[in-house]
């Protein structure tokens with residue numbers, strides 16, 4: 001990521017350069033005047049430019065015109081701004097303006113650029129029956145580099161939520177024919193939790209109970225139309241920041257810290273209620289417990305770093321070959337578990353045999369080191385009309401695993 005700082009004060013430019021390079025992965029060019037800014041813009045593509053409004057050879061904000069004319073997103077740095085200048089800059093299409101007041105101003109700039117970099121990969125769905133209103137919201141979102149998708153009514157928004165993966169924010173207008181904003185939010189929340197997608201409601205209705213109703217229906221925030229540029233962006237970025245925090249908390253609670261596959265807690269939450277139901281239904285379900293052979297030797301001979309690498313690589317191979325269809329978890333140490341929903345014992349055994357064989361053939365490479373490793377695997381299938389629980393299945397798979405170990409390791413054993 002390359003950033004242009006157009007700033008005649010060498011102190012301000014130095015502070016910005018220091019903060020940006022330390023906190024973001026980027027390279028910085030500094031232009032102390034308009035002429036050098038023009039030369040740099042002609043030479044490089046910039047992710048964003050930070051522009052001082054008054055330069056010695058451009059006292060009237062010409063640097064902003066130059067940057068925007070070059071299709072580069074522009075953040076304005078200024079000592080002061082009157083209402084007219086503010087309106088003019090926003091109309092010109094700057095990303096934001098920041099007062100050069102104290103170090104927090106510079107921190108704000110760094111945070112804003114980090115947010116812009118994230119926004120490029122963030123999909124936002126705008127559902128509004130008014131084409132004008134949709135365009136206005138789209139323009140504001142695109143200024144902050146979001147990927148925008150539009151829906152002209154609630155039904156279309158629901159279709160798009162199904163068809164397009166990874167939508168992180170839904171902005172829903174209240175007054176829409178057919179499915180209105182409330183119903184859209186209720187139905188969207190049936191599919192997407194608060195960890196997966198944030199929702200902001202919009203309305204030009206003056207009913208003062210709307211905010212509470214939107215939020216009670218599952219929205220994260222609400223904006224009354226007409227709203228100003230700054231309020232819109234603050235609400236959107238606060239909402240997405242909370243979404244990110246919730247996601248991080250969820251990951252800390254449910255993913256294994258070393259390998260990033262699911263942890264024991266997630267696995268039990270997902271399957272302890274499902275297993276008895278599947279048993280009563282007579283559905284096919286198997287469970288495999290995997291344990292790397294002689295893993296202690298890896299730690300003892302090559303150190304914990306290599307041991308950690310082996311665990312991470314093992315988890316990644318397991319996830320790559322099975323994770324798309326089945327749930328892979330690390331229960332602790334070098335023990336992994338896979339829930340094979342839809343597979344009876346015979347098919348589960350064939351699948352795990354395939355994984356075991358590939359594992360044994362492909363060495364683990366860590367720098368100069370090449371390690372040939374194998375795993376022992378215990379498998380159990382849920383019996384028809386059984387009254388099994390997840391705990392009892394794990395115990396049986398553990399017994400099968402023990403047999404695999406005592407029979408010579410590097411093998412799969414299916415529990416009788």
Ligand SMILES: Nc1nc2c(ncn2[C@@H]2O[C@H](COP(=O)(O)OP(=O)(O)OP(=O)(O)O)[C@@H](O)[C@H]2O)c(=O)[nH]1
Pocket residue numbers: 258291292293294295296297299303304305306307308311332333334405409
């Ligand atoms: N590097 C690393 N080692 C771990 C971690 N968790 C557990 N271990 C080590 O894993 C080893 C487990 O070894 P054992 O259970 O004795 O089994 P083994 O050497 O794999 O032998 P078999 O299972 O009988 O083939 C122990 O040395 C633990 O210290 C971890 O997160 N990182």
